[in-house]
Amino acid sequence: MRRLIAIVVLLTTPSLLHAGEIPPAERRSGYSFMAPDTKAMQDDDTANPGMLWVMEGEGLWAKKDGASEKACADCHGDARESMKGVATRYPAFDQTLGQPVDLEQAINLSRARHQQASPLAHESRELLALEAYIAEQSRGMPIAAGADPQLAAFVEKGHDLFIAREGQLNLSCANCHDDNWDKRLAGSAITQGQPTGYPLYRLEWQSLGSLQRRLRGCITGVRAQAFDFDSPEMVELELYLMTRAAGMPIEAPAVRP
Amino acid sequence: MAALINVPAKARRGDVIEIKALTSHIMETGYRRTAAGEIVPRDIITSFTCRFNGTEIFRADFFPALAANPFLSFFMVANDSGKFDFEWIGDHGFSTTASASLSVVE
Numbered sequence: 001m002r003r004l005i006a007i008v009v010l011l012t013t014p015s016l017l018h019a020g021e022i023p024p025a026e027r028r029s030g031y032s033f034m035a036p037d038t039k040a041m042q043d044d045d046t047a048n049p050g051m052l053w054v055m056e057g058e059g060l061w062a063k064k065d066g067a068s069e070k071a072c073a074d075c076h077g078d079a080r081e082s083m084k085g086v087a088t089r090y091p092a093f094d095q096t097l098g099q100p101v102d103l104e105q106a107i108n109l110s111r112a113r114h115q116q117a118s119p120l121a122h123e124s125r126e127l128l129a130l131e132a133y134i135a136e137q138s139r140g141m142p143i144a145a146g147a148d149p150q151l152a153a154f155v156e157k158g159h160d161l162f163i164a165r166e167g168q169l170n171l172s173c174a175n176c177h178d179d180n181w182d183k184r185l186a187g188s189a190i191t192q193g194q195p196t197g198y199p200l201y202r203l204e205w206q207s208l209g210s211l212q213r214r215l216r217g218c219i220t221g222v223r224a225q226a227f228d229f230d231s232p233e234m235v236e237l238e239l240y241l242m243t244r245a246a247g248m249p250i251e252a253p254a255v256r257p
Numbered sequence: 258m259a260a261l262i263n264v265p266a267k268a269r270r271g272d273v274i275e276i277k278a279l280t281s282h283i284m285e286t287g288y289r290r291t292a293a294g295e296i297v298p299r300d301i302i303t304s305f306t307c308r309f310n311g312t313e314i315f316r317a318d319f320f321p322a323l324a325a326n327p328f329l330s331f332f333m334v335a336n337d338s339g340k341f342d343f344e345w346i347g348d349h350g351f352s353t354t355a356s357a358s359l360s361v362v363e
Binding site for chain 2: 044045046047049051052055056203206207
């Protein structure tokens with residue numbers, strides 16, 4: 001009987017997990033690799049510099065903008081209610097564009113469609129502040145991106161990018177973050193590259209930054225030409241990373257070294 | 258600009274309390290150059306003051322080596338209830354304030 005159950009389990013579950021992927025029980029947030037001091041910084045909302053952006057985002061949420069003279073709050077109401085869990089579902093499929101958009105793109109699309117406002121620039125203080133404020137409403141909630149069947153092809157493309165070797169160092173994301181996450185590179189932990197805390201405050205950046213900024217840094221690190229901000233490849237990678245971290249709790253705004 | 262203050266709301270008379278203050282600032286050193294070779298002008302906080310009921314209890318001068326979004330932590334003996342006033346002053350007329358209250362019980 002036990003053998004029969006084992007076969008049934010084998011037949012039903014493996015399709016969800018690609019070869020070499022980290023099994024759910026072994027998934028670890030970047031938080032678990034950090035020194036106690038850095039953990040303490042993230043855990044204390046009055047010591048976590050990311051909360052400065054959250055505060056600013058709360059102000060922007062209620063601020064009227066664009067030709068419509070409307071604020072985010074005029075349509076969405078109290079973000080603490082309406083934005084709960086939203087960040088766990090991004091990147092999500094946009095019906096009009098017919099492709100996935102990440103949370104920052106969704107903010108800018110909403111600005112264009114409903115506020116008649118100009119898009120906020122990538123890594124600008126305002127965009128990061130709004131994103132941080134929205135993401136913070138999902139703190140502790142499990143990541144649930146990629147469930148929409150319309151996203152399946154894009155998740156697959158993201159996975160292909162994740163395992164594709166590139167750059168002068170000829171490394172793929174998977175070479176480090178699937179195969180060697182329990183090791184160190186020079187003095188630093190390699191980590192699994194789980195996107196649980198974005199936008200997050202990196203001490204190295206001395207600022208809050210987006211997942212796209214982090215990915216571009218990593219791609220440049222293997223001496224490859226980084227994808228442009230908001231390019232389809234970027235969003236597919238983000239989407240794959242979020243599905244790879246399915247079920248892990250959102251920590252935004254996290255602190256990382 | 259935003260600031261985050263962490264002061265206990267209540268303390269017993271004679272307790273040593275920790276005061277934590279975090280503020281938002283880029284702390285541009287003035288030593289960096291742009292891709293075109295021009296110096297990025299210095300833009301830092303130069304001084305921080307904490308007053309309790311009007312009396313200065315802590316002051317710090319800041320210099321370019323300090324990280325962005327500076328975080329300070331210091332201690333005080335809680336003798337009276339009262340109000341903390343925090344003030345950051347910096348280059349290009351930068352100034353920001355915050356406050357917090359403490360109530361001391363026997």
